[in-house]
Each structure stands twice: as C-alpha cells, then as structure tokens.
Amino acid sequence: MDNNSKDDTSTVARTCAQDCPEIRVILESKQGKGHAVATGMRAATGKVRLFMDADHSTTIDHYDRFVPELERGADVVIGSIAVEGSSIKHEGREPLWRVILGKLGNKWIQVFAIWGIHDTQRGFKIFTAEAADAIFPRLTVFGWGFDVEVLAIARTRDLTIKEMPVIGWNNDPNSKVNVWAYPKVLLQTLTVFWNRITRRYR
Numbered sequence: 001m002d003n004n005s006k007d008d009t010s011t012v013a014r015t016c017a018q019d020c021p022e023i024r025v026i027l028e029s030k031q032g033k034g035h036a037v038a039t040g041m042r043a044a045t046g047k048v049r050l051f052m053d054a055d056h057s058t059t060i061d062h063y064d065r066f067v068p069e070l071e072r073g074a075d076v077v078i079g080s081i082a083v084e085g086s087s088i089k090h091e092g093r094e095p096l097w098r099v100i101l102g103k104l105g106n107k108w109i110q111v112f113a114i115w116g117i118h119d120t121q122r123g124f125k126i127f128t129a130e131a132a133d134a135i136f137p138r139l140t141v142f143g144w145g146f147d148v149e150v151l152a153i154a155r156t157r158d159l160t161i162k163e164m165p166v167i168g169w170n171n172d173p174n175s176k177v178n179v180w181a182y183p184k185v186l187l188q189t190l191t192v193f194w195n196r197i198t199r200r201y202r
Contacts, residue, residue, distance in 0.1 A: 001025075001026050001028055001036040001037070001039060001040045002025060002026070002027050002028065003028045003030075003031065003032070003033070003035060003036035004028075004029065004031055009054070010025060013025045024043070026039060026040060026043055028040075030142070032142035032143050032146070033142070033143070033144065033146060034139060034141060034142030034143060034146030034149075035142045037051050037136075037146065038136045038139050038142070038146075041127070041132045041135075041136045042132075042136050042137065044129075044132065045129075046129065047128065047129050048067060048070065048126060048127070048128065048129070049126070049127045049128075049129060049132045050063060050124075050125070050126045050127075051123070051124075051125055052123055052124045052125075053123030053124065053172075055172040056170075057123065057169055057170050057171060057172055058079045058122060058123065058124035058166050058169060059168065062079060062124060062164075062166065062167070063126070065164065066079070066126050066164050067126065069162045069164065070126065070128055073160060074160045074161070074162035075127070075128050075130070075131040075154065075159035075160045075161070076125065076126070076127050076128075076131050076135075076151070076154050076159055076160070076161045076162070077125070077126045077161075077162045077164055078117075078119075078120075078122065078124070078125045078126075078151070078161065078162070078163055078164065079119075079122040079123075079124035079125070079164060079165075079166040079169075080118060080119035080122055080163045080164060080165060080166060081119055081122065081165075081166050081169050082106070082118035082119035083118055083119070083163050083164070083165050084165065085165035085167070086165035086166050086167065086169065087165075087166075087167050087168055087169070088168075088169045088170075088171075089168050089169065089170045093171060094171045101182045102121070102182075105182055105185060105186060106118060106119065106120070108186055108189060109148055109185075109189050112189050112190060112192070112193040113148050113149075113151075113152045113189050113192045113193055113196070114148065114151045114152045114155055117151055117161065117163060118163060119163065120147050120148050120151055121144075121147050121185075122166060122169075123147075124166065125147075125150070131154060131159050134153070134154075134157050134159065135150055135153045135154055135157070135159075136150075138153050138200075138201055139153070140191065140195060140200070141188045141191055141192060143184055143185075143188055144181045144184050144185045144188070145184065145185040145186075145187075145188025145189055145191070145192070146188075148185065148188065148189050148192055149188070149191075149192045149195075152192045152195075152196060152201070153201045156196060156201040156202065157201065
C-alpha cells in the first residue's frame with residue numbers, strides 16, 4: 001500500500017515487484033493508516049491475511065508462531081507486549097510517557113470498546129480470509145484508533161481473538177506516534193462505543 005507516502009517507499013516496492021510477481025503496489029489516496037490497511041486487506045486474496053508495521057518492530061518470524069492459532073480455531077491473532085511471555089529489547093523501549101499513556105489508554109479502550117484485550121495497538125495482526133471479509137468493509141474509523149475498531153467489530157461479529165506475546169519488540173526511535181495520537185485514539189474509541197450500542201456493526 002502506498003498511502004500518500006512522502007519517502008521512497010513506493011519506488012522501492014515497485015522495484016521489488018519487478019522481480020516478485022506476488023508483490024502488488026496499490027495506491028490509496030485517502031490519508032490514514034486505517035484506509036491503507038483496509039484497502040490492502042480488501043484487495044488481498046489469501047486464506048490468511050497479515051498486516052504489520054513496516055519498521056519491523058514485530059519481526060516477521062512471529063507469523064510462524066501465530067498461524068497455528070488459526071488452525072486451533074482463532075479467527076484473529078494479534079501481537080501483544082502486555083501478555084505473559086512478551087519481551088521488549090532494551091534499546092527499543094518506549095519513552096516513559098508513552099508507556100504510561102498506553103497503559104491508561106488501554107483501560108479506557110477496555111471499558112468503552114473491547115474488554116479483555118490488553119494491547120490493541122501492536123501493528124501485527126493476522127486474520128482468516130473470512131474474518132477479514134467480515135471486519136474491514138465495516139470500518140468507520142481510519143485514524144490511530146482503527147485497530148480498536150477492527151477488534152471491536154471482530155468481537156461483535158462473534159469472532160475469536162487470540163492475543164499472543166511479541167518477543168523482542170523493538171520501538172522505532174523515528175516513530176510518528178506523538179503525544180497527540182493518544183487523545184485521538186481515546187476520542188475515536190467513543191465512536192466505536194457509539195457504533196456498538198447502536199448495533200452498526202451488526
């Protein structure tokens with residue numbers, strides 16, 4: 001997905017695609033991570049569909065550990081640094097303000113959107129084709145809070161979500177997540193809450 005990127009991401013991807021026909025570069029004109037992921041997921045045709053952060057904060061080898069959970073009955077498998085067995089690289093730790101705001105924000109998210117999920121924001125989520133087809137056409141939130149809505153829709157649609165530990169998570173020091181992202185997520189969570197009580201996801 002090229003979501004109006006300002007760097008050479010699209011050029012690099014197109015160069016790789018010349019040698020790998022499996023790679024498709026799709027243009028999405030609308031801004032927002034949610035638009036990019038939703039467009040990619042709706043264009044995908046595989047039986048298993050993954051989206052992950054390009055900075056490799058969660059490494060691709062987690063795919064092989066997570067996919068068996070789909071075979072055991074999960075519809076959605078998500079990476080988490082808030083469950084037993086997870087670990088963070090020392091040099092990749094988040095600033096203290098992000099840790100504190102993240103923990104407080106998750107309490108808010110659990111109350112208003114999706115109880116029982118301890119880390120909604122890791123950028124490593126795997127879906128069965130059926131789950132992706134049930135979730136992504138129903139998205140209404142396309143900013144930082146889109147991860148919350150993805151999981152809330154899955155829960156509303158009675159899909160099984162499995163939270164799995166990320167090993168060696170590494171925060172990118174050049175991350176674009178700033179302090180203003182947190183109140184935006186909290187406000188977008190209220191949109192998800194309203195959509196749930198008005199049965200929009202049904």
